Amino acid sequence: MKEILNKHFFNNSISDYILTLSLLVLVFVIYWFCRQLIEKKISQRKEMTSSKLNSLFIRALLKNVVPFTFLLINYFIINRLHFTPRGEKILDFTINVVVIFFVIRIINYTLHLSVQSYMQLKGEPEARMRQINGILMVIKGLVWITGFLMLLDLKGYDIKTILTGLGVGGIAIALAAQNILSDLFSYFVIFLDKPFEVGNIIKVNNQVGTVEHIGIKTTHIRDIMGELLIFPNAELVKTPLQNISRLNFRRAVVPFDVKLDTSATQLDEMTRGLEALVLSVEHTEFLRACVTGFGEYSIKCELIFNIHCFEYRDFANYRQQVILKLIVHLESLGIRLAQPVRIINSESIIDN
Structure with a gap:
């Protein structure tokens, strides 16, 4: 039996293969157990708390850190065996690809989780949370490009030459797609x-x-x-x-004309009473009420006030309430609104 175990195939004994396979199976069992434990934690979090951040953190652990650790341990176990130079190069390149892949995924997931956590703490709405995904997509793309360049550097390619080519090509692409970049x-x-x-x-x-x-x-x-x-x-x-x-408020300007025979005392009483009139309507802020000048057949007046509301229909309703109260106020003072006057020269009509 010992002789069989000591027999060598491809530079390794059968006992080495058995030990390696046993360790791989053991690591897989531990990995499966840890995965089940983490999935159980996720389900418990969903039942115990409404916070998404803890669940996202555990899910990141499940999707990235645990598989990465599992593959890394498998690499060290397999690396115990003796390979040909070509086999060692293939194994080293494979582990480099795996490491870079999972490191980029962990960086991107950490970035996404950090930004999402920050925006939740600031109380940003869901629409803003969805909007940030577009920016994160661009940043994640740059991280993947950086990882690909690192992989090429490990493979022995001249990164400076590649970056120079990308720079020249990037200028050409930028000129061709300047509207998109804008x-x-x-x-x-x-x-x-x-x-x-x-x-x-x-x-x-x-x-x-x-x-x-x-x-x-x-x-x-x-x-x-x-x-x-x-x-x-x-x-x-x-x-x-x-x-x-x-909009914090909407401004209402109400011009109106009164008859020319209105006395100065009436005009003074009218303007002094308009502030209380405006403030009697909710959500209003009085600014000024004054006589602005003379028309051809009237005295011109103006009432200006703010209405603190967003919906235009509410603004129109409050403005109407103020105008109706203005009409009642003028009637109580015996002031009549001026009407348009049209004078027709009858002599010119007869002459024609």
């Missing part, structure tokens, strides 16, 4: 500066609509007629726009 850069500007967010009502190019989607290249806006408007991000960054959803 929209991509504008996407970063929109995300960081936050001129508008998903769900906001904005006005751009005399068109009013609700922002439905902010993509890497375009932003989708649903106008008040139900049509979907698609704007390039670069155009939205360059074009002045109004974010109607961020």
Whole structure:
């Protein structure tokens, strides 16, 4: 039996193969047990807490760290065997690919988890959480490219030559795709500066609509007629726009004319009583009420106040309440609103 175990095949004895296989099986059993334990922890977290971050952390452990550790231990076990120079090169290259692959996955997952955790702590809405995925996708792509270049460097390729070629090619690609890159850069500007967010009502190019989607290249806006408007991000960054959803108040200007025979005492009583009149309507802020001048057949007056509301229909309702109270106030003071007067010269009609 001992002679059989000591027999060599491909530079290794049968006992070495048996020991290696036994260790691999043992490691696999431990790996399976750890995986089951972590999956159980995930299910318990879902039942015990509503926080997603802990579950994401455990899931990252399950998808990346545990398999990486398992493969790394297998490598050290297999590396006990003696291989030919070609076999050692293949094994070393394979482990390099595995290490770089899992390191990049761990970096990207950690980056994603950190950004998501930070945004949750800031109380960012779900729309912003989805929007950050576009930026993370670009960053993750750069990390994968860096890992690929590292792999080429380990393989013995001249990275400086490759980077030089990529630089020249990158300039050509940038010139050919400058509109796309401009929209991509504008996407970063929109995300960081936050001129508008998903769900906001904005006005751009005399068109009013609700922002439905902010993509890497375009932003989708649903106008008040139900049509979907698609704007390039670069155009939205360059074009002045109004974010109607961020209105703190709307200003109401109510001009009105009274008859020329209105006395100065009546006008003074009228203007002094308008502040209390405006403030009697909720969500209003009085600014000024004054006589502004003379018309051809009237005395011109003006009432200006702010209404603190977002919806235009609410604004119109509060403004109407103030105007109705204004009419009652004028009637109580005996002041009559001036009406347009048209004078017809009858003599010129007769002459004709």
